[in-house]
Amino acid sequence: MASVTPTRYRWGALAWLLTLQFFVVEAVVALQADGYSYADDVISALGAAASPAHALMNASFLAQGVLIGAGAVLLRPALRGTGGRLAPAFLTAAAVGVVLVGLFPQDGREALHEAGAGLYLLGGGLALIALAYAVRPRSEALGTTLALLGLVGVAMTVFFVAEITGYLGEGGTERAAAYVLPVGLALAGVGLRRLAGRPESAGRLTRREQRARERAAEQDRRTERARERDAALEASTGTAGQPAPPAADGPDEDFDPDDPWARTRRRE
Template identity: 40%
Template sequence: MTRSLLPAHRLRWGAAAWTVGVLQYFICQVVVAAQWKTSYSWTRNFISDLGNTACGPFAPPHGQSAYVCSPAHTTMNVSFIVAGVLAAAGMVLLRPLWARQRTVAVAFWLWIVSAAGKALVGLVPENTDVALHTLGALNMPLGGLAVLLLSRRAAGLDQPWRRAGLALGRIGLIGATLTITGQFTTHLPWGAGLSERLASYPANAWMLLIAALALTRAHATAPGPAAPASQATAHHSFH
């Protein structure tokens, strides 16, 4: 492959990594939740409850106890790991979308640490080491902050898409704040699971947005088909 084709090639692979990572993450949540013998609540249960490896009451630090039993927990934990690995790989591949600036560099490493945290959530389920698992869960505020910073600096991002990215970053940070607050109070009018999803899902939506941008940029930068040799020879003969 020639050097001129490398950027478009990177953008396509980066877009693929983020698209696959996000889609498998959501599909696995639906599939694993459907395996619960008791009803899994998308507003009250944490996402991590899907990866809990034991059956019985479980309470996060400062949170309320709830019965958790996820028969397909291995599937969800593998999904967390895959999501983290592909989030990091996609960011490395899509790095050409952003200028070489200090703010971008900070956001880049925030995202990489966030992706590592996502993988850690799967490697250390909530019931095995809640402190280490909670450390991994910091991927949500870190990811939201990275989205905010990168949405301001994405090259070629039209204003409506830039505003969408900024909005998603803000929603993610608000969700992270509500998730932390929900650990210390029972007076929120919604469940802790909904707050956590407000913290987690916006970054995933942003990944799909940037993946679409990357594919558009890759198509625009890819060279057109070369002229057939016979046409090139004929053209040369007239000169």
């Protein structure tokens, strides 16, 4: 895997951290829209021509797409495994989607706007799940947090599309689906930046590595038990450390047939 330089870590983490700008801009624009409700009104309404600060909201959408994509490019080499290959693809889809939302407001080309919103919401949730698996070998806590955020995002996207919005409202359900991505990316950027100096081997072992270690440890235990068993058997028979006796049927080198006092040789 290609290494990530400190500069790439720094700028990639900063790009994802700055995706939180969306919350600031949204709050500013919503305050200028009379009667706007976070629970009842969708986010896209803030970018429509009827919104007093629609240009600022749409600029935030465009900036969000650039920041998501920039962080994905800069931090790609830090992501491991299948999750590391899938996360950039889903993040790219989310980035393209939010750019389409900014370029084509709700009261403009509605089909492109809705397609972009769908790409952002679904791509964002799936991206966080893939990102969770990519960073989990280095940080169990970060991976678990991202996975939970991703699952919430996907579930809320399904509810929003299916119009199951009675509990949170249409705007609240959409926000539950949309907010998880900037929150997750900010956490991932900061987490990866802090893990930059930690070798990957210091993180959680992969399942294959763990199984290999367990097999090696079990083999060592079996070898040690066999050695102890052999030593116990030798001690019980009293043969430990003693030379083996000569073979009974071997030739008697001390026998002299011309010596009358010699002991009688055993007949074969």
